[in-house]
Amino acid sequence: xxxxxxxxxxxxxxxxxxxxxxxxxxxxxxxxxxxxxxxxxxxxxxxxxxxxxxxxxxxxxxxxxxxxxxxxxxxxxxxxxxxxxxxxxxxxxxxxxxxxxxxxxxxxxxxxx
RNA sequence: UCAGUCGGCCGGACGGCCGCUCCGGCAAGUGCCGAAAGGCCGCCGGGGAGGAAAGUCCGGGCUCCAUCGACAUACGGUGCCGGAUAACGUCCGGCGGGGGCGACCCCAGGGAAAGUGCCACAGAGAACGAACCGCCUCGCCUUUCGGGGCGCGGUAAGGGUGAAAAGGUGCGGUAAGAGCGCACCGCGUCGCCGGCAACGGGGACGGCAUGGUAAACCCCACCGGGAGCAAAACCGAAUAGGGACGGCAUCGCGGAUAGUUCGCUCCUCGGGGCGAUAACUCCGCAGGGUGAUGUCAAACCCGCCGUCCGGGUAGGUUGCUCGAGGCGCUGUGCAAACAGCGUCCCAGAGGAAUGGCCGUCGCGCACCGCCUCCGCAAGGAAGCGGUGCCCUCCAGAACCCGGCUUACAGGCCGGCUGAUACU
Numbered sequence: 044x045x046x047x048x049x050x051x052x053x054x055x056x057x058x059x060x061x062x063x064x065x066x067x068x069x070x071x072x073x074x075x076x077x078x079x080x081x082x083x084x085x086x087x088x089x090x091x092x093x094x095x096x097x098x099x100x101x102x103x104x105x106x107x108x109x110x111x112x113x114x115x116x117x118x119x120x121x122x123x124x125x126x127x128x129x130x131x132x133x134x135x136x137x138x139x140x141x142x143x144x145x146x147x148x149x150x151x152x153x154x155x156x
Numbered sequence: 157u158c159a160g161u162c163g164g165c166c167g168g169a170c171g172g173c174c175g176c177u178c179c180g181g182c183a184a185g186u187g188c189c190g191a192a193a194g195g196c197c198g199c200c201g202g203g204g205a206g207g208a209a210a211g212u213c214c215g216g217g218c219u220c221c222a223u224c225g226a227c228a229u230a231c232g233g234u235g236c237c238g239g240a241u242a243a244c245g246u247c248c249g250g251c252g253g254g255g256g257c258g259a260c261c262c263c264a265g266g267g268a269a270a271g272u273g274c275c276a277c278a279g280a281g282a283a284c285g286a287a288c289c290g291c292c293u294c295g296c297c298u299u300u301c302g303g304g305g306c307g308c309g310g311u312a313a314g315g316g317u318g319a320a321a322a323g324g325u326g327c328g329g330u331a332a333g334a335g336c337g338c339a340c341c342g343c344g345u346c347g348c349c350g351g352c353a354a355c356g357g358g359g360a361c362g363g364c365a366u367g368g369u370a371a372a373c374c375c376c377a378c379c380g381g382g383a384g385c386a387a388a389a390c391c392g393a394a395u396a397g398g399g400a401c402g403g404c405a406u407c408g409c410g411g412a413u414a415g416u417u418c419g420c421u422c423c424u425c426g427g428g429g430c431g432a433u434a435a436c437u438c439c440g441c442a443g444g445g446u447g448a449u450g451u452c453a454a455a456c457c458c459g460c461c462g463u464c465c466g467g468g469u470a471g472g473u474u475g476c477u478c479g480a481g482g483c484g485c486u487g488u489g490c491a492a493a494c495a496g497c498g499u500c501c502c503a504g505a506g507g508a509a510u511g512g513c514c515g516u517c518g519c520g521c522a523c524c525g526c527c528u529c530c531g532c533a534a535g536g537a538a539g540c541g542g543u544g545c546c547c548u549c550c551a552g553a554a555c556c557c558g559g560c561u562u563a564c565a566g567g568c569c570g571g572c573u574g575a576u577a578c579u
Contacts, residue, residue, distance in 0.1 A: 045196090048507060049471090079189095083507065093210090094552050097511090101176095105512040108175065134513065 047083025066129040086125035099125040
């Protein structure tokens with residue numbers, strides 16, 4: 044699993060499917076290549092100060108790390124957009140949020156050809 | 157002990173599990189991603205946010221802008237004196253003014269007798285020095301003989317207005333008054349003494365002439381070229397712009413040279429010699445362009461269209477952390493600081509690492525119980541134990557230093573001042 048870094052990739056994923064949650068918004072896009080799963084994080088400036096944005100990004104990163112790789116589709120890009128609730132929401136509850144969001148996403152996404 | 161003031165420091169600790177990033181070492185396949193540049197993948201060891209990393213307000217280093225110059229103008233900044241410093245609007249030590257019983261704190265602290273402007277309201281009057289009321293002499297009229305009215309003058313003592321009223325206080329003086337005279341204070345001028353200086357002390361003279369405002373214009377002195385690591389250098393896709401070739405167009409003037417081309421000639425067939433030739437080379441002059449502006453100096457640059465090669469964007473790499481560096485000791489200095497010696501290497505990300513989850517402890521707060529003391533009581537204080545909450549403030553390096561400013565739960569240490577108590 045790799046980290047998403049290029050601006051162009053983020054813009055591409057923003058055009059894909061999206062699931063809203065209380066602590067984050069999950070965006071996803073299936074790429075037409077054989078590359079690895081890539082995950083990116085977005086926390087905009089209006090969310091809070093630099094310290095708060097750092098904490099949100101770290102907690103979101105930890106969520107992805109703790110989630111079973113089987114929930115993620117191969118050759119896909121994911122972007123987690125942080126919300127302010129991610130600062131204080133119970134970690135175990137957020138873990139459940141991410142899992143159910145990924146399940147909903149895999150039901151909605153078209154089956155690979 | 158309480159109240160205050162100044163300075164310095166800390167701003168959770170330990171452990172478990174799972175990670176991130178950089179450096180060093182070892183290992184590594186001809187592995188994976190990418191067109192390329194380049195990046196990624198294993199194991200071991202080590203490093204990994206702050207007191208403000210913040211605001212981006214000053215000062216530098218560094219980089220580029222034309223080699224960054226000179227003079228002037230404009231603009232901006234600074235503004236008591238001396239010192240520290242790479243530099244500063246910073247710091248230290250003084251001076252002056254103001255506040256506080258005091259320790260101590262505060263000050264945008266040059267020039268208002270160069271000029272211009274402004275000074276609302278109130279008030280007679282707010283500046284080429286002012287008579288509203290009042291006070292006083294004199295003249296005239298009047299009188300109930302106390303005085304009253306009118307007029308020419310004198311007057312800044314009193315009233316009133318104001319933030320501010322033309323030096324202040326006192327005595328003398330006078331018709332009433334007045335620096336009119338005198339004393340003290342203030343102000344000004346000129347010597348003297350102390351101090352590097354800001355300034356302080358004291359003397360003589362002047363008889364008051366100079367209202368305030370320069371965070372109003374302005375004057376004076378000093379300082380400042382601009383942009384910034386998204387600087388900049390290197391490597392490099394796609395699409396628009398430069399060199400070679402071909403064509404078209406134009407010759408600013410003068411000069412030099414001959415790689416090129418042409419002619420003649422020699423020859424060992426590689427080439428050589430002589431002459432000519434510049435719309436392509438070089439130089440000078442002229443023109444135009446290139447800093448905020450002007451002048452000067454110096455430098456650089458100078459048509460259009462088709463085919464082959466070099467620069468720039470996306471991207472990548474470097475810049476990127478050893479530095480006006482930290483700590484300790486010694487010396488100099490009142491101090492800021494400087495010097496010498498020793499010692500240490502201490503974050504380097506780039507959609508942005510330095511963390512996530514949990515436990516124990518600690519701190520703080522609340523409640524309950526026990527016990528001691530004070531109190532008639534309600535209750536209060538200290539200690540011990542338990543439970544719960546909060547499990548920590550402001551805040552996240554973005555090229556690097558020196559400052560300033562602003563934000564900050566809680567806590568520790570030291571100096572000094574005042575009050576109270578005790579010895």
